[in-house]
Amino acid sequence: VWCNAYSEMTGKEPVYRNKNDNSVLRDSRHKGSTVSQSTANDVEKLVIDDKAKIALYNGYRLPTETEWEYAARGGVPSNIGPWAYNWAGVATEAEAENLSWNITNPIKKTRPVAEKPTNSAGLYDMNGNVYEWCFDDCYSGAQRVIRGGCYFDDITHCSVFYRNSSAPSTNINRFGFRVVYR
Secondary structure, three states, rough: HHHHHHHOOOOOOOOOOOOOOOOEOOOOOEEEOOOOOOHHHHHOOOOOOOOOHOOOOOOOEOOOOHHHHHHOOOOOOOOOOOOOOOOOEEHHHHHHHHHHHHOOOHHHHHHHOOOOOOOOOOOOOOOEOOOEEEEEEEOOOEEEEEEOOOOOOOOOHOOOOEEEEEEOOOOOOEEEOOOOOO
């Protein structure tokens, strides 16, 4: 609902809508009651999850898994090809260690953004620090995709091709989000 509120504040069309009647979701309540950890998945079932439908709106939202991976790869020189990099714009583990907060770093907690260098697209922390929620669901909507790895993972889990998932109600400090709009 944060994305919808910010979309409305900035004059954009909210993306997250009730799949039953297309109404804009404006708060975290379902049928008049506050959503708790145990019922957050009920609200998740109401949200439009069709990628073709989200393209109809220009508001803020989570990136699709494809959009996230494209951004994480950071753009590549045309003579190398898009699949040459396993991490955000670099090819080797040694290079990736310099770009990400992961288990090999001495500080084992979430770090402020921009303490490590950017990838070649100018984006910070695409690998490591916190897992990032994606728009895509998995396992028939019971879970959402998370990408990027976190400060508690080894470097292979921080690669651009590694994917994981979690229930939408998960609330731990290793998860975060970045938003996109069109």
